[in-house]
Amino acid sequence: xxxxxxxxxxxxxxxxxxxxxxxxxxxxxxxxxxxxxxxxxxxxxxxxxxxxxxxxxxxxxxxxxxxxxxxxxxxxxxxxxxxxxxxxxxxxxxxxxxxxxxxxxxxxxxxxxxxxxxxxxxxxxxxxxxxxxxxxxxxxxxxxxxxxxxxxxxxxxxxxxxx
Numbered sequence: 551x552x553x554x555x556x557x558x559x560x561x562x563x564x565x566x567x568x569x570x571x572x573x574x575x576x577x578x579x580x581x582x583x584x585x586x587x588x589x590x591x592x593x594x595x596x597x598x599x600x601x602x603x604x605x606x607x608x609x610x611x612x613x614x615x616x617x618x619x620x621x622x623x624x625x626x627x628x629x630x631x632x633x634x635x636x637x638x639x640x641x642x643x644x645x646x647x648x649x650x651x652x653x654x655x656x657x658x659x660x661x662x663x664x665x666x667x668x669x670x671x672x673x674x675x676x677x678x679x680x681x682x683x684x685x686x687x688x689x690x691x692x693x694x695x696x697x698x699x700x701x702x703x704x705x706x707x708x709x710x711x712x713x
Contacts, residue, residue, distance in 0.1 A: 561606035636696035
């Protein structure tokens with residue numbers, strides 16, 4: 551579980567076009583949907599997504615929820631306004647939430663959450679149900695809206711967006 555981010559690496563602010571594409575990513579749209587919605591070509595969207603990943607130091611194979619977390623954490627896009635209050639999560643669930651936001655592989659998520667890899671799926675399903683989230687991306691976005699995930703100044707936020 552090695553970190554792919556460093557504390558000293560500055561975030562490159564996104565230009566307005568990149569911000570629009572990034573907002574679509576955080577809203578859960580895939581590259582094809584973004585191209586359709588924005589009128590950009592699929593190749594242009596792919597390049598913009600690569601540029602966005604570079605600007606927030608997200609590895610090329612980082613999961614969508616990791617990219618969304620980094621974008622929201624860096625305040626490059628706005629979180630949604632929550633439609634319901636934040637759920638009361640146990641300490642273990644908050645730890646799993648942070649791990650899901652910061653890591654991409656099941657092994658790294660389980661290690662960071664301090665749970666057995668065999669228990670990861672059921673623990674994540676329980677967390678998704680508790681939060682009313684459709685998937686990990688939705689969970690991370692909602693968690694930012696509820697202020698359950700901190701900013702870069704928190705110690706866990708620097709642990710990285712591993713593949």
